[in-house]
Amino acid sequence: MELNCFHMSLPCKSIEATVSYYSEQLGIAIGRRSDNWVDLNLFGHQLTFVESNNFEFQFPFYSLDEEDLPSFHFGVVLTNDAWEKIYDQINRQWSNDTILKRTFFKDKDGEQNTFIVKDPNGYYLEFKTFKSPSHIFL
Structure with a gap:
């Protein structure tokens, strides 16, 4: 594994829906997880999702x-x-x-x-x- 990798943590609406999408649709490996967060291996980089219920995220x-x-x-x-x-x-x-x-x-x-x-x-x-x-x- 590359030692110089990034880590990013983002809120998500549902751990289960997020895990399903990234693992089944994108083929991304699932790492550690709990009831309210999960680590994903995004091509050697650590992407964490934390369940935050319904959040608003607006951008242009x-x-x-x-x-x-x-x-x-x-x-x-x-x-x-x-x-x-x-x-x-x-x-x-x-x-x-x-x-x-x-x-x-x-x-x-x-x-x-x-x-x-x-x-x-x-x-x-x-x-x-x-x-x-x-x-x-x-």
């Missing part, structure tokens, strides 16, 4: 290449093979999950393929792969 969208994207989102940068694998996995079984699949910055520095899904808590997850991995931070 912004425009990129004529697409409206959520200003609050999180996700992972994957190799092209891993990106294709998870995209196929999600869309083979759960065809309604993909909110957006698009190439951004076509033929420019930072060219990337991305797709976005929305979890049962209203969070948007972005999965992306770069044409040239050296352009991740350009």
Whole structure:
């Protein structure tokens, strides 16, 4: 396991619905859990959800290449093979999950393929792969 990983904790509406979505639909490994929280292994990063009943989370969208994207989102940068694998996995079984699949910055520095899904808590997850991995931070 990578020693330099991030940890993020977010509120969720239901532990069971969250665990079901991330494990069954996204294929994410479930770690430790209790009645009101769960740790997930999001490609080597620790994502924790804490049950917080009904919470309100509002955020604006912004425009990129004529697409409206959520200003609050999180996700992972994957190799092209891993990106294709998870995209196929999600869309083979759960065809309604993909909110957006698009190439951004076509033929420019930072060219990337991305797709976005929305979890049962209203969070948007972005999965992306770069044409040239050296352009991740350009």
